[in-house]
Amino acid sequence: MTLTTSTDLLDRAESSTPGGVHSNVRLAGPRTFIARAAGARLWDVDGKDYVDHLLGQGPNFLGHAPAPVLDAVDRASRDGIIFGGQHRLELEAAETLLSTIGWADMVRFTVTGTEAVQAAIRLARAHTGRSRILRFEGQYHGWLDNVLLAPTNGRWGPASAGQLRGDLDHTIVIPWNDTSAVDAAFKLYGDDIAAIITEPAMINAGAIPPQPGYLEHLRRTTTDHDALLIFDEVITGFRLALGGGAEAFQITPDLATYGKAMAGGVPVAAFAGRGDIMERIVTSGVNHSGTLNGNAIGSAAVIATLAQLRDNPPYERIHDHGTTLMRQLPRIAADHGYTLNVHGFPAAFHLSFGAAAVSDWRSLQQLDLAQYDRFSHHLVDHGIWVTGRGIWYTSAAHGPQELADALERFETAIATWTAATS
Ligand SMILES: Cc1ncc(COP(=O)(O)O)c(C=O)c1O
Known part of the structure; x- marks a missing residue:
């Protein structure tokens, strides 16, 4: 060599x-x-x-080093990056994101997609008063203990040393694109399912599109059982369409997570959703925190990236x-x-x-x-x-x-x- x-x-x-x-x-x-x-x-x-x-x-x-994003980040950072207080750019980034995706009332920024997923799951549990999360074989929702999964001898369980089996106690894992598996899970656990979390198209686990009617089935079933539908749009957001999977497949979730494509490579992510659910962060004691959330660099990058995608699709x-x-x-x-x-x-x-x-x-x-x-x-x-x-x-x-x-x-x-x- x-x-x-x-x-x-x-x-x-x-x-x-x-x-x-x-x-x-x-x-x-x-x-x-x-x-x-x-x-x-x-x-x-x-x-x-x-x-x-x-x-x-x-x-x-x-693409790498997109000039409009770099310029916006450079300009913003010269006035300071993080203040422990509010600033105009994070407000404008929030408004831009909401008007771009179209369906959500409110948004909070995070730094990683992993955190955004955690916030969405916590909100779903708080909103419904239920514990179980229904999700799908092969999908990745971040690296933390309550979401990291791998198959061992045909059973989905902890994927990392140091994870506890109990971390996944409230997680139900079923095959994707199988409406009967969804129905069976709701039949067994319907009263305790807080949410279905899914990528609207299963990109991370092999770029697998939803079969016709599948997302509609998830939407209908969650609504019928007073559970929430969370789209993990960390990959699909702003990529499959400007409005992500929700636009591409014309299905409106209750909550969604975003990251990756939304900021030209700058580390920022978000979760967004219905106002009555998102408001619980303030009204019902749901904690969502983060020192770096809404920092000026990430906010400037979101505004510049989404402007590019909107003005020059x-x-x-x-x-x-x-x-x-x-x-x-x-x-x-x-x-x-x-x-x-x-x-x-x-x-x-x-x-x-x-x-x-x-x-x-x-x-x-x-x-x-x-x-x-x-x-x-x-x-x-x-x-x-x-x-x-x-x-x-x-x-x-x-x-x-x-x-x-x-x-x-x-x-x-x-x-x-x-x-x-x-
Ligand atoms: C669908 C999906 N959700 C969540 C995550 C976690 O995002 P991050 O790596 O920014 O923490 C990823 C990362 O690849 C992802 O693909």
């Missing part, structure tokens, strides 16, 4: 930081050190460039770019004797070896995910920045040159994959 600056830095990082990375999600990804990024490209510390289809796990929906371009990739990648693979499965959305699709009709986490497992995981490292070696989970994101900054480079690099990678595996 040639010693690169990246391997040198990783060597150093492993002494100061567990695994040399600051999120376990990155342990399985490329260990490359990035020097800089612009638009839809990254450059590593050794000078190699990558077409970015990871987008930092989603936030860089406008990238959705059609992203649709065309992503659709071309979804068509071309399997075709190129087929030319080299490989069957690739692709499904999902042009802005976020899932790629893997094999073929399956994917409608939930279980059917996703029929694909050769392990081979794709290995192949993803080969793609990185060939200048396409992806991880092993199979999700390819498309940003507003992906243009014709990125498309040509991605297709050419993909072809070289798949053509040499035979050699790599034989």
Whole structure:
């Protein structure tokens, strides 16, 4: 192995930081050190460039270093960042977010999607006076004890050492896209289900769209049982449509969480919802706190990002770019004797070896995910920045040159994959 600056830095990082990375999600990804990024490209510390289809796990929906967001953040930060008091930018960010999503009455900002989910779950329990949360196999709602799940011998339970089995006592896990499983859960536990929490399209667990009528069923069932419907829009928000999954699928939740695409890569997230539920933070003793919430940098980034998405909507371009990739990648693979499965959305699709009709986490497992995981490292070696989970994101900054480079690099990678595996 040639010693690169990246391997040198990783060597150093492993002494100061567990695994040399600051999120376990990155342990399985490329260990490359990035020097800089612009638009839809990254450059590593050794000078190699990558077409970015990871987008930092989603936030860089406008591309890296979007000038209007950087300018707004720069201007805002010169007047101070955090005050322990209110300021005009957080008010304007809240109003902008609400007018952009359209359906919610009130919003609170957080720093991460994980926190936003926690607040939504707490609010749902306080509002309904119930304890159970109904959720779906494979979905990720953050890394905290009461939401982190993994399957062991067919049962969903704690995913991390240090988690207590009891942390998940009030969680019911069922397959996605299965209306009868929802009905069965409500039959058994209906009186104690505070909320269903779901991504409106299951992007994190394989870019799986809802089947026709499924979200309508969730909406109807929760309403009939006086439970709440929480959309976790941390990935889908502002990405599947300006108004997120709620707009794309024309279903109005009671609460929703947002993050990633809403701030051009700046760390900020939010939860929003019906006024009578959100007001409980003040009227009914529901605690939601956070030193950094509503800081000027995040607020300025939200305003600038949502203005970009509203005034210069990238959705059609992203649709065309992503659709071309979804068509071309399997075709190129087929030319080299490989069957690739692709499904999902042009802005976020899932790629893997094999073929399956994917409608939930279980059917996703029929694909050769392990081979794709290995192949993803080969793609990185060939200048396409992806991880092993199979999700390819498309940003507003992906243009014709990125498309040509991605297709050419993909072809070289798949053509040499035979050699790599034989
Ligand atoms: C659907 C969903 N919800 C919540 C989260 C947690 O967000 P964060 O990583 O900002 O804490 C994620 C992160 O990937 C996510 O995909």
